Amino acid sequence: MEDIDTALTGPNPMMLLGGGNPAKIPAVQQRFRDAMLALLEDGQRFEQMTGNYDGARGNSRFLRALAKMLKDQCGWAITPENIAITNGSQTSFYVLFHLFAGPSADTSGRKILLPMVPEYIGYTDVGIGEDLFRAQKPLIEPLGDHEFKYRIDFDAIKLSPEIGAIA
Incomplete structure (x- = not known):
């Protein structure tokens, strides 16, 4: 994903059209900032985070908390082993x-099935073999003189036994 780095660090302003970039939501960024400041102020937690590896499955405390949140908020029978x-x-x-x-x-x-090509262009090299993807052209909604938005064309999606998943 070298193209994203080039776009973000280059001299020209860019409009990032990829859906994979994190949204900059001020309230969420403030929560992240507050959590990071609390972590920096807690020497023991900071030292552990920067100097100790978690287990191969990830941080067990985080996995338990995420499983609990998914169960409490979504009603899913999730355990850390499902994550x-x-x-x-x-x-x-x-x-x-x-x-x-x-x-x-x-x-x-x-x-x-990729229902909004070229949205997924960064994933073209993810497959081991050839011919892993089936592409679907999106609808293009004009938003102004020089702007547009891709939309999934749900009417054009044709499912068949050949399709293992929709991304």
């Missing part, structure tokens, strides 16, 4: 894409 934490969206998509599609006995060569 996987990865180091970014591309790693997550790599695992998920190959669970549901691709060249293996379990997936029978199924495809991942």
Whole structure:
């Protein structure tokens, strides 16, 4: 995703059109800032975070808290064993894409349907083999003289046994 770094650090102003970039929501950013300041002020927690590895499955305290939140707020029967934490969206998509599609006995060569190409352009190299994706052109909604928004064309989506998942 070198293109994102180039766009963000270059001299020209850019409009980031990719859906993978975190939204800058002031209230959320303030919560993150407050949590980071509290962490920095708590020497023991800061030292542990910056100097100790978590277990291979991730931070067990975080996994328990996330499972509890999903159960309390969504009513899901989730345990920490149902949660996987990865180091970014591309790693997550790599695992998920190959669970549901691709060249293996379990997936029978199924495809991942991308309903808003070119939105997913950063994921074109995520697959192990060739021909992992099926693309769908989006609807394009003009928003002004030089702006537009992609929308999923739900009427054009055709599901078949060939599709292992929709991303």
